[in-house]
Amino acid sequence: xKCDKCQQNQATVHLTEVNxxxxxxxxxCKECASEEGIVVKxxxxxxxxxxxxxxxxxxxxxxxxxxxxxxxxxxxxxxxTGLLGCPNDYDVFGEAIEQVIARAHEGATxxxxxxxxxxxxxxxxxxxxxxxxxxLQRALDKEDYEAAAKxxxxxxxxxxxxxx
Amino acid sequence: MDIxxxxxxxxxxxxxxxxxxxxxxxxxxxxxxxxxGFPFVSRACKEKRQEIxxxxxxxxxxxxxxxxxxxKSLENMLPLERAILAERYIITERLxxxxxxxxxxxxxxxxxxVMINEEDHLRIQAFSSGLDIDSAWKEVIGIEDKFxxxxxxxxxxxxxxxxxxxTNVGTGIRISAMLHLPALHxxxxxxxxxxxxRDMHLAVRGQHGExxxxxxxxxxxxxxxxxxxTEEQIIEEITSLAIEPIVEYERRAREKLLKESPVxxxxxxxxxxxxxxxxxxxxxxxxxFFLSQLRMGVSMGKIEIPLRVINEIMLxxxxxxxxFLCGNxxxxxxxxxxxADLIRQKLAEHA
Numbered sequence: 354x355k356c357d358k359c360q361q362n363q364a365t366v367h368l369t370e371v372n373x374x375x376x377x378x379x380x381x382c383k384e385c386a387s388e389e390g391i392v393v394k395x396x397x398x399x400x401x402x403x404x405x406x407x408x409x410x411x412x413x414x415x416x417x418x419x420x421x422x423x424x425x426x427x428x429x430x431x432x433x434t435g436l437l438g439c440p441n442d443y444d445v446f447g448e449a450i451e452q453v454i455a456r457a458h459e460g461a462t463x464x465x466x467x468x469x470x471x472x473x474x475x476x477x478x479x480x481x482x483x484x485x486x487x488x489l490q491r492a493l494d495k496e497d498y499e500a501a502a503k504x505x506x507x508x509x510x511x512x513x514x515x516x517x
Numbered sequence: 518m519d520i521x522x523x524x525x526x527x528x529x530x531x532x533x534x535x536x537x538x539x540x541x542x543x544x545x546x547x548x549x550x551x552x553x554g555f556p557f558v559s560r561a562c563k564e565k566r567q568e569i570x571x572x573x574x575x576x577x578x579x580x581x582x583x584x585x586x587x588x589k590s591l592e593n594m595l596p597l598e599r600a601i602l603a604e605r606y607i608i609t610e611r612l613x614x615x616x617x618x619x620x621x622x623x624x625x626x627x628x629x630x631v632m633i634n635e636e637d638h639l640r641i642q643a644f645s646s647g648l649d650i651d652s653a654w655k656e657v658i659g660i661e662d663k664f665x666x667x668x669x670x671x672x673x674x675x676x677x678x679x680x681x682x683x684t685n686v687g688t689g690i691r692i693s694a695m696l697h698l699p700a701l702h703x704x705x706x707x708x709x710x711x712x713x714x715r716d717m718h719l720a721v722r723g724q725h726g727e728x729x730x731x732x733x734x735x736x737x738x739x740x741x742x743x744x745x746x747t748e749e750q751i752i753e754e755i756t757s758l759a760i761e762p763i764v765e766y767e768r769r770a771r772e773k774l775l776k777e778s779p780v781x782x783x784x785x786x787x788x789x790x791x792x793x794x795x796x797x798x799x800x801x802x803x804x805x806f807f808l809s810q811l812r813m814g815v816s817m818g819k820i821e822i823p824l825r826v827i828n829e830i831m832l833x834x835x836x837x838x839x840x841f842l843c844g845n846x847x848x849x850x851x852x853x854x855x856x857a858d859l860i861r862q863k864l865a866e867h868a
Binding site: 460 | 551553555673743744
């Protein structure tokens, strides 16, 4: 079917309009339709759709590779049980966990309740301290005593300001 | 091993007093907290769980002591007593069934309790009679303030209090009200009202929370969103947008019933009274069904029995309490007989 307007291109947009109670059918090509301000939702070509799919799988695969060094929790296991293994998982699973949280809490991703200001600082320190302790262990395992000494200094500095 | 507590009566917080107590049986505030430096409970082996219990008992002993709270290991408790504690809402049913490496700390009047190693290291909860979330909140926060001085919690600058399940993260607060909604049931509006509540991101469950069947027209309504709002906002929202409107619907349904079908209402109430005061065998389900209608009759001023007594019977006819009161292991038929006797006796004392 040719376009009603230009009479040249193939009509791909089919409209049914009601004017003064009378039904009018119109068949337009994509260009003429867009000239009339009709927005046509373009479909994703098959090859691109396939790429999206592969990308999504890659994302999941990437996520599935992440395992918490503290508790060995991985994403697949979390999705199965709905329970995290330790506080560090909130850091480890980053954006993915943020999305889960937003869905569960009407879009919210930030705590504004009790101790949101005060304990936040010590909480951040706690997390940092935990991370440093892991780094320390790794350095000791590798017998890198120079690095270990530096990390130990950092930990002792933190623990002066906070009971970590 | 013996039963360690006295479970012959109702706890004070169920005594039928407090605002709107004709419809709101009780209010509860519960906080989820985890210690930093430990894995969450699901990732803690038996020894680790024991370590968490010992850490809590040691670090928090002063706050517990100041409230005269008693520490009880659930693992070293008779299954019957655990079931009783669940019927009294001191622990969850889940904890009653899966108690390895778990404990509970309870105040003398049972209004305040702390579960250790439920889904989170600590579940601190307080109850109050009627719609009185503020009292429960004050009690919870009173002890939680003392906890904060003693231990450091898993906390993140962005997400607030970190919990095992991300659905509790942030404030970690769960506000619940136990509602008695017989008229909405009779007028077939209950589903509509409860679905509206669910649309508002509220959880509506049976009497014993997650997975439990509604019995005796008792429904537990609680918030699901715990992040992005302050505790006070959450309390205010669930009170003014959910609990108070539902109470109002139930009240209107009762008024409508009384106006349009007074005989039907009387029939239900007096028939319930008749059966409860005469039956010689009664199942738990049947008992709850008629106790619900009797309770409505009391609230409507048709029958003079204190609400406290109805609340008490509703608790004591539950399977674990019944077995405790009877003193030996009952077979089903004998249980139904003992239940019927208990109800008749309690009603005769007060009618």
